[in-house]
Amino acid sequence: MKKKGLLSLITYSEKRKDLLFLIDEKPRTLFEIREFFNVKTPEIYPRIKELIEADLIQKTNNEYHLTPTGKVILKYYTPLIKIINVFEETSEFWTDHDTNAIPLQLLERFNELEDCLLFQDPAKNVFEQNKIIVEKIQSSKTASGIISVFMPSSLEMFQTIIANKIPAKIIMTRDVFDKFESDYNALLNRFLTFEENELYVANNINLFIMTTDVFLYFSLFYKTGLYDAQKYLIATDSRSLNWGNDCFKYFMEKSQKIEK
Secondary structure: OOHHHHHHHHHOOHHHHHHHHHHHHOOEOHHHHHHHHOOOHHHHHHHHHHHHHOOOEEEEOOEEEEOHHHHHHHHHHHHHHHHHHHHHHOHHHHOOEOOOOOOHHHHOOHHHHOOOEEEEOOHHHOOHHHHHHHHHHHOOOOEEEEEOOOOHHHHHHHHHHHHOOOOEEEEEEHHHHHHHHHHOHHHHHHHHHOOOOEEEEEOOOOEEEEEEOOOEEEEEEEOOOOEOOOEEEEEOOHHHHHHHHHHHHHHHOOOEEOOO
Protein backbone atom coordinates (compact mmCIF):
# COMPACT_ATOMS: atom_id res chain seq x y z
CA MET A 1 0.00 0.00 0.00
CA LYS A 2 1.41 3.39 -0.97
CA LYS A 3 2.26 5.73 1.89
CA LYS A 4 0.36 8.59 0.26
CA GLY A 5 -2.84 6.77 1.21
CA LEU A 6 -2.11 6.77 4.95
CA LEU A 7 -4.51 9.59 5.79
CA SER A 8 -7.44 8.02 3.99
CA LEU A 9 -6.48 4.62 5.39
CA ILE A 10 -6.99 5.93 8.93
CA THR A 11 -9.82 8.40 8.45
CA TYR A 12 -12.06 6.45 6.06
CA SER A 13 -12.55 3.53 8.42
CA GLU A 14 -13.75 3.76 12.02
CA LYS A 15 -12.57 0.19 12.53
CA ARG A 16 -8.99 0.94 11.46
CA LYS A 17 -8.91 4.14 13.50
CA ASP A 18 -10.30 2.45 16.60
CA LEU A 19 -7.93 -0.47 16.11
CA LEU A 20 -4.94 1.87 16.12
CA PHE A 21 -6.10 3.59 19.30
CA LEU A 22 -6.75 0.21 20.92
CA ILE A 23 -3.25 -1.07 20.15
CA ASP A 24 -1.79 2.26 21.24
CA GLU A 25 -3.08 1.59 24.75
CA LYS A 26 -1.08 -1.65 24.90
CA PRO A 27 -0.16 -4.55 22.57
CA ARG A 28 -3.13 -6.84 21.87
CA THR A 29 -3.54 -10.42 20.73
CA LEU A 30 -5.93 -11.28 17.93
CA PHE A 31 -8.25 -12.77 20.55
CA GLU A 32 -8.28 -9.49 22.54
CA ILE A 33 -8.95 -7.51 19.38
CA ARG A 34 -11.85 -9.77 18.42
CA GLU A 35 -13.26 -9.50 21.95
CA PHE A 36 -13.05 -5.71 21.93
CA PHE A 37 -14.86 -5.33 18.61
CA ASN A 38 -17.13 -8.31 19.25
CA VAL A 39 -16.39 -9.75 15.82
CA LYS A 40 -14.97 -12.92 14.28
CA THR A 41 -11.51 -13.16 12.71
CA PRO A 42 -12.69 -12.86 9.05
CA GLU A 43 -14.37 -9.57 9.92
CA ILE A 44 -11.42 -7.87 11.61
CA TYR A 45 -8.34 -9.47 10.08
CA PRO A 46 -8.57 -7.57 6.74
CA ARG A 47 -8.31 -4.32 8.74
CA ILE A 48 -5.31 -5.67 10.64
CA LYS A 49 -3.64 -6.72 7.41
CA GLU A 50 -4.16 -3.25 5.89
CA LEU A 51 -2.48 -1.61 8.88
CA ILE A 52 0.41 -4.08 8.72
CA GLU A 53 0.93 -3.40 5.00
CA ALA A 54 0.96 0.33 5.73
CA ASP A 55 3.68 -0.26 8.36
CA LEU A 56 1.51 1.16 11.14
CA ILE A 57 1.32 -2.03 13.22
CA GLN A 58 3.32 -5.23 13.41
CA LYS A 59 3.05 -8.60 15.13
CA THR A 60 5.60 -9.77 17.69
CA ASN A 61 5.22 -12.72 20.07
CA ASN A 62 1.60 -13.19 19.07
CA GLU A 63 0.73 -9.56 19.89
CA TYR A 64 0.07 -6.61 17.62
CA HIS A 65 1.70 -3.30 18.50
CA LEU A 66 2.42 0.01 16.84
CA THR A 67 5.49 0.40 14.67
CA PRO A 68 7.67 3.51 15.13
CA THR A 69 5.85 5.01 12.12
CA GLY A 70 2.51 4.20 13.69
CA LYS A 71 3.53 5.84 16.97
CA VAL A 72 4.59 9.06 15.25
CA ILE A 73 1.46 9.28 13.11
CA LEU A 74 -0.85 8.59 16.05
CA LYS A 75 1.00 11.15 18.20
CA TYR A 76 0.01 13.94 15.81
CA TYR A 77 -3.27 12.45 14.67
CA THR A 78 -4.71 12.18 18.19
CA PRO A 79 -4.82 15.95 18.92
CA LEU A 80 -6.50 16.54 15.56
CA ILE A 81 -9.21 14.00 16.35
CA LYS A 82 -9.79 15.58 19.76
CA ILE A 83 -10.05 19.08 18.27
CA ILE A 84 -12.54 17.84 15.69
CA ASN A 85 -14.52 16.13 18.46
CA VAL A 86 -14.70 19.38 20.43
CA PHE A 87 -16.09 21.23 17.42
CA GLU A 88 -18.51 18.45 16.51
CA GLU A 89 -19.85 17.76 20.00
CA THR A 90 -20.49 21.45 20.65
CA SER A 91 -21.02 22.55 17.05
CA GLU A 92 -24.10 24.60 17.97
CA PHE A 93 -21.85 26.79 20.07
CA TRP A 94 -19.06 27.42 17.57
CA THR A 95 -20.77 27.69 14.19
CA ASP A 96 -22.89 30.78 14.83
CA HIS A 97 -20.52 32.64 17.13
CA ASP A 98 -17.57 34.94 16.52
CA THR A 99 -14.39 32.98 17.27
CA ASN A 100 -12.09 35.70 15.95
CA ALA A 101 -11.61 36.99 19.50
CA ILE A 102 -9.89 33.74 20.50
CA PRO A 103 -6.10 33.88 19.91
CA LEU A 104 -4.82 31.39 17.33
CA GLN A 105 -2.50 29.70 19.83
CA LEU A 106 -5.52 28.93 22.00
CA LEU A 107 -7.64 27.79 19.06
CA GLU A 108 -4.87 25.31 18.31
CA ARG A 109 -5.35 23.92 21.82
CA PHE A 110 -9.08 23.34 21.51
CA ASN A 111 -8.54 19.65 22.20
CA GLU A 112 -8.06 20.69 25.84
CA LEU A 113 -11.75 21.63 25.96
CA GLU A 114 -12.97 18.12 25.11
CA ASP A 115 -14.62 17.73 28.52
CA CYS A 116 -16.60 20.98 28.29
CA LEU A 117 -20.38 20.69 28.39
CA LEU A 118 -22.66 22.90 26.31
CA PHE A 119 -25.58 24.52 28.11
CA GLN A 120 -28.45 26.29 26.41
CA ASP A 121 -30.96 28.18 28.54
CA PRO A 122 -34.48 28.83 27.23
CA ALA A 123 -35.32 32.45 26.53
CA LYS A 124 -37.41 32.76 29.69
CA ASN A 125 -34.37 31.75 31.78
CA VAL A 126 -31.85 33.81 29.86
CA PHE A 127 -29.97 34.77 33.02
CA GLU A 128 -29.70 31.25 34.42
CA GLN A 129 -25.96 31.54 33.79
CA ASN A 130 -25.85 34.29 36.43
CA LYS A 131 -26.76 31.77 39.13
CA ILE A 132 -24.21 29.25 37.86
CA ILE A 133 -21.33 31.75 37.88
CA VAL A 134 -22.14 33.09 41.35
CA GLU A 135 -22.67 29.63 42.86
CA LYS A 136 -19.40 28.33 41.46
CA ILE A 137 -17.45 31.37 42.64
CA GLN A 138 -18.75 30.86 46.16
CA SER A 139 -16.93 27.52 46.31
CA SER A 140 -13.73 28.82 44.70
CA LYS A 141 -10.44 29.90 46.25
CA THR A 142 -9.23 32.06 43.33
CA ALA A 143 -10.89 33.65 40.30
CA SER A 144 -10.00 35.41 37.07
CA GLY A 145 -12.25 36.56 34.29
CA ILE A 146 -13.07 38.80 31.37
CA ILE A 147 -16.29 40.78 31.64
CA SER A 148 -17.20 42.03 28.18
CA VAL A 149 -20.89 42.74 28.78
CA PHE A 150 -22.72 44.17 31.78
CA MET A 151 -25.13 41.67 33.34
CA PRO A 152 -26.78 41.26 36.75
CA SER A 153 -24.26 38.51 37.47
CA SER A 154 -21.46 41.07 37.18
CA LEU A 155 -22.65 42.82 40.32
CA GLU A 156 -23.39 39.58 42.15
CA MET A 157 -20.02 38.21 41.13
CA PHE A 158 -18.17 41.19 42.58
CA GLN A 159 -20.25 41.09 45.74
CA THR A 160 -19.52 37.37 46.15
CA ILE A 161 -15.79 37.85 45.61
CA ILE A 162 -15.72 40.66 48.17
CA ALA A 163 -17.90 38.88 50.73
CA ASN A 164 -15.82 35.68 50.54
CA LYS A 165 -12.48 37.50 50.23
CA ILE A 166 -11.58 35.53 47.10
CA PRO A 167 -8.35 36.70 45.40
CA ALA A 168 -9.45 37.77 41.92
CA LYS A 169 -8.12 39.32 38.72
CA ILE A 170 -10.73 40.85 36.43
CA ILE A 171 -10.54 42.39 32.96
CA MET A 172 -13.35 44.70 31.86
CA THR A 173 -13.93 46.10 28.43
CA ARG A 174 -13.98 49.90 28.35
CA ASP A 175 -17.76 50.25 28.16
CA VAL A 176 -18.30 47.85 31.07
CA PHE A 177 -15.69 49.64 33.17
CA ASP A 178 -17.29 53.01 32.43
CA LYS A 179 -20.65 51.61 33.57
CA PHE A 180 -19.16 50.35 36.82
CA GLU A 181 -17.20 53.54 37.42
CA SER A 182 -20.24 55.77 36.95
CA ASP A 183 -22.92 53.67 38.69
CA TYR A 184 -21.07 51.27 40.99
CA ASN A 185 -17.84 53.03 41.85
CA ALA A 186 -18.09 52.12 45.53
CA LEU A 187 -18.19 48.43 44.57
CA LEU A 188 -15.06 48.80 42.46
CA ASN A 189 -13.28 50.53 45.32
CA ARG A 190 -14.24 47.76 47.73
CA PHE A 191 -12.95 45.20 45.25
CA LEU A 192 -9.62 46.99 44.96
CA THR A 193 -9.33 47.33 48.74
CA PHE A 194 -8.08 43.74 48.89
CA GLU A 195 -4.36 43.70 48.14
CA GLU A 196 -4.49 40.51 46.03
CA ASN A 197 -7.25 41.76 43.72
CA GLU A 198 -6.37 43.27 40.35
CA LEU A 199 -8.51 45.13 37.83
CA TYR A 200 -7.71 45.71 34.16
CA VAL A 201 -9.37 47.56 31.29
CA ALA A 202 -9.14 46.43 27.67
CA ASN A 203 -10.52 47.38 24.30
CA ASN A 204 -13.35 45.30 22.85
CA ILE A 205 -13.00 41.59 23.59
CA ASN A 206 -15.84 39.54 22.13
CA LEU A 207 -15.87 36.80 24.72
CA PHE A 208 -16.90 36.34 28.34
CA ILE A 209 -14.85 33.99 30.48
CA MET A 210 -14.60 33.15 34.15
CA THR A 211 -12.02 30.70 35.47
CA THR A 212 -11.52 29.64 39.07
CA ASP A 213 -9.74 26.74 40.71
CA VAL A 214 -12.91 24.64 40.32
CA PHE A 215 -14.69 25.64 37.10
CA LEU A 216 -14.55 27.32 33.71
CA TYR A 217 -17.39 29.37 32.25
CA PHE A 218 -17.03 30.45 28.62
CA SER A 219 -19.40 32.29 26.29
CA LEU A 220 -19.14 34.22 23.02
CA PHE A 221 -20.80 36.88 20.91
CA TYR A 222 -22.80 36.16 17.80
CA LYS A 223 -21.18 37.04 14.49
CA THR A 224 -23.61 39.95 14.38
CA GLY A 225 -21.89 41.48 17.41
CA LEU A 226 -24.64 40.71 19.92
CA TYR A 227 -23.79 38.80 23.10
CA ASP A 228 -25.31 35.31 23.43
CA ALA A 229 -26.57 34.96 26.99
CA GLN A 230 -28.18 31.57 26.34
CA LYS A 231 -25.41 29.26 25.10
CA TYR A 232 -22.25 28.72 27.13
CA LEU A 233 -19.65 26.10 27.99
CA ILE A 234 -18.97 24.79 31.48
CA ALA A 235 -16.03 22.61 32.54
CA THR A 236 -14.42 21.42 35.75
CA ASP A 237 -11.46 19.36 34.49
CA SER A 238 -7.88 20.59 34.90
CA ARG A 239 -7.08 20.89 31.17
CA SER A 240 -10.06 23.17 30.54
CA LEU A 241 -9.20 25.27 33.59
CA ASN A 242 -5.63 25.61 32.35
CA TRP A 243 -6.91 26.70 28.93
CA GLY A 244 -9.14 29.29 30.57
CA ASN A 245 -6.30 30.64 32.69
CA ASP A 246 -4.04 30.97 29.66
CA CYS A 247 -6.82 32.76 27.78
CA PHE A 248 -7.12 35.27 30.62
CA LYS A 249 -3.33 35.79 30.80
CA TYR A 250 -3.19 36.48 27.06
CA PHE A 251 -5.65 39.35 27.35
CA MET A 252 -4.28 40.57 30.68
CA GLU A 253 -0.93 41.27 29.04
CA LYS A 254 -2.72 43.46 26.50
CA SER A 255 -4.82 45.33 29.06
CA GLN A 256 -4.29 48.43 31.17
CA LYS A 257 -4.05 47.83 34.90
CA ILE A 258 -6.14 50.10 37.13
CA GLU A 259 -3.97 51.31 39.96
CA LYS A 260 -5.40 51.14 43.47
